[in-house]
Amino acid sequence: METASPSLSSQLKKYFGFDSFKGEQELVIKSLLDGKDTFVIMPTGGGKSMCYQLPALLMEGTAIVVSPLIALMKNQVDAIRGFSEGDHIAHFMNSSLNKTELTRVKSDLSAGLTKLLYVAPETLTKQANIDFFKTINISFFAIDEAHCISEWGHDFRPEYRRLREIIEAIDRVPIIALTATATPKVQQDIQKNLGMAEANVFKASFNRSNLYYEVNPKHKDANSQIVKYINQFKGKSGIIYCLSRKKVEELAETLQVNGIKALPYHAGLDAGSRAKHQDMFLMEEVDVIVATIAFGMGIDKPDVRFVIHHDIPKSLEGYYQETG
Numbered sequence: 345m346e347t348a349s350p351s352l353s354s355q356l357k358k359y360f361g362f363d364s365f366k367g368e369q370e371l372v373i374k375s376l377l378d379g380k381d382t383f384v385i386m387p388t389g390g391g392k393s394m395c396y397q398l399p400a401l402l403m404e405g406t407a408i409v410v411s412p413l414i415a416l417m418k419n420q421v422d423a424i425r426g427f428s429e430g431d432h433i434a435h436f437m438n439s440s441l442n443k444t445e446l447t448r449v450k451s452d453l454s455a456g457l458t459k460l461l462y463v464a465p466e467t468l469t470k471q472a473n474i475d476f477f478k479t480i481n482i483s484f485f486a487i488d489e490a491h492c493i494s495e496w497g498h499d500f501r502p503e504y505r506r507l508r509e510i511i512e513a514i515d516r517v518p519i520i521a522l523t524a525t526a527t528p529k530v531q532q533d534i535q536k537n538l539g540m541a542e543a544n545v546f547k548a549s550f551n552r553s554n555l556y557y558e559v560n561p562k563h564k565d566a567n568s569q570i571v572k573y574i575n576q577f578k579g580k581s582g583i584i585y586c587l588s589r590k591k592v593e594e595l596a597e598t599l600q601v602n603g604i605k606a607l608p609y610h611a612g613l614d615a616g617s618r619a620k621h622q623d624m625f626l627m628e629e630v631d632v633i634v635a636t637i638a639f640g641m642g643i644d645k646p647d648v649r650f651v652i653h654h655d656i657p658k659s660l661e662g663y664y665q666e667t668g
Contacts, residue, residue, distance in 0.1 A: 381543035396486040405481035417462040436462040440615040465503040490521035494533040582650040596634040609635040
């Protein structure tokens, strides 16, 4: 059995307060620190984020993390800032920023103060941003939720297919691609598209012993059924997934009428409302988020006690992503 090197273990403790690595985290981190392209398939809750966050803090320059959702970026940035003395350590760059905020982010990047920059793939495609990124020192690129690259994946995003050409136009630095849901076909497609044929590949077990799966027959009045179920978990955090925005709004309102602190979350809400609802959920101001799959990737809240699917998810991979 391998043990973590003293230096990495001490850095883990210093920056994040953890005594030991989970699973193959240390091997993944060593691969990236050695300058190798790295592909990580790790279950939800397996600690994927640490695989690029710690190397980013240890390496010279800024790590650029490509993330598909504004909610996910904000969640990750807030978490990193919680371990640091200054907000400049991590930023995100996306359409939610106003001109003043964007200027501040670029200023911190140019000054070399920022170790992690989260960007939407659309942000990388803008020529002005490509030109700017060429002027800063980049340590590596991290492609989070990498299954979005594959046309065979359950959440294909066309803009992800351009990442390789854009990354090469900016700087040829190591790439780490991470996902919790990649079949062998999807894995092959991701590696081919990113030019990572020689990457070090790390796969972890997908068994989640701390999760219990339950199937309940859906009654005619499913909303009342859900209210009754949630009342068993008074004051506990939970997420409910629906396929349509209309159903999200309707169910959130039903829960509120029944005395349950709940809020909706879907792409039809403006960015400010989505960020506010997410923060209220993370800060325990509301107990339940009713959401579309827009809330399904990478929200880190350790005390979620139930996840309900009002509708059947679009794919098995999507179901796995949302339940973890």
